[in-house]
Amino acid sequence: MPESGRIAPKRLVSALQSKPLTARRAAFIIASFTLVVTVAGGVVAWLTDRSDFPSLGAALWWSLQTVTTVGYGDLVPSTTSGRVIGAVVMLSGIGFLTVITAAVTAALIESARSRVGGVSERDLSAQLDEISARLAAIEGSASREPPEGS
Numbered sequence: 001m002p003e004s005g006r007i008a009p010k011r012l013v014s015a016l017q018s019k020p021l022t023a024r025r026a027a028f029i030i031a032s033f034t035l036v037v038t039v040a041g042g043v044v045a046w047l048t049d050r051s052d053f054p055s056l057g058a059a060l061w062w063s064l065q066t067v068t069t070v071g072y073g074d075l076v077p078s079t080t081s082g083r084v085i086g087a088v089v090m091l092s093g094i095g096f097l098t099v100i101t102a103a104v105t106a107a108l109i110e111s112a113r114s115r116v117g118g119v120s121e122r123d124l125s126a127q128l129d130e131i132s133a134r135l136a137a138i139e140g141s142a143s144r145e146p147p148e149g150s
Contacts, residue, residue, distance in 0.1 A: 024103060026099055026102075026103065027099050027100055027103040030095060030096050030099040030100075031096060031100075033092065033096075034067060034092045034093065034095070034096040037067070037088060037089060037092040038060075038063050038064060038067045038089060038092070038093075039060070039063070041063040041066070041067070041085050041086075041088060041089040041092075042056070042059040042060035042061075042062065042063035042064070043056065043059065043060075044085055045059045045062065045063065045077060045082055045085045045086075046058075046059030046060075048079070048081045048082065048085070049077055049078075049079050049081065049082040051078075051079075052075065052076065052077050052078055052079070052082055053075065053077075053082075058075055059075075061075065062075040062076075062077075063089055066086055066089045066090055066093065067089050067090070067092060067093035067096070068093060069090065069093055069094070069097075
């Protein structure tokens with residue numbers, strides 16, 4: 001394999017590792033991947049199955065309705081290769097919907113936390129230290145008291 005073919009995956013990995021993966025970045029990555037899979041799925045379906053997809057437009061339309069899980073049924077692949085392409089496009093669409101739902105949920109939860117005035121990790125740690133010190137003082141004073149009845 002040429003050296004340039006090995007560089008692209010390394011660049012992709014380093015780009016993904018350069019910044020922390022947030023819900024927004026994950027959604028963007030999945031959306032981009034889904035767009036590529038949708039277009040590529042339509043093109044490959046058209047190239048491999050001209051009987052079911054007589055035009056590129058029809059194949060792209062089928063791929064779009066497949067990735068969105070609408071599936072009107074006006075265009076359906078009848079060959080094995082077409083169905084495999086359809087499965088890949090469907091899984092991509094399901095993954096996209098899942099990540100978008102997770103990103104929206106994370107944003108809503110973060111918004112609710114900021115409105116409620118969530119406790120920071122530092123404040124929580126300080127509160128736990130204070131409780132621990134008080135508990136140690138209570139235990140110390142309880143052990144110094146003479147037993148009842150003596």
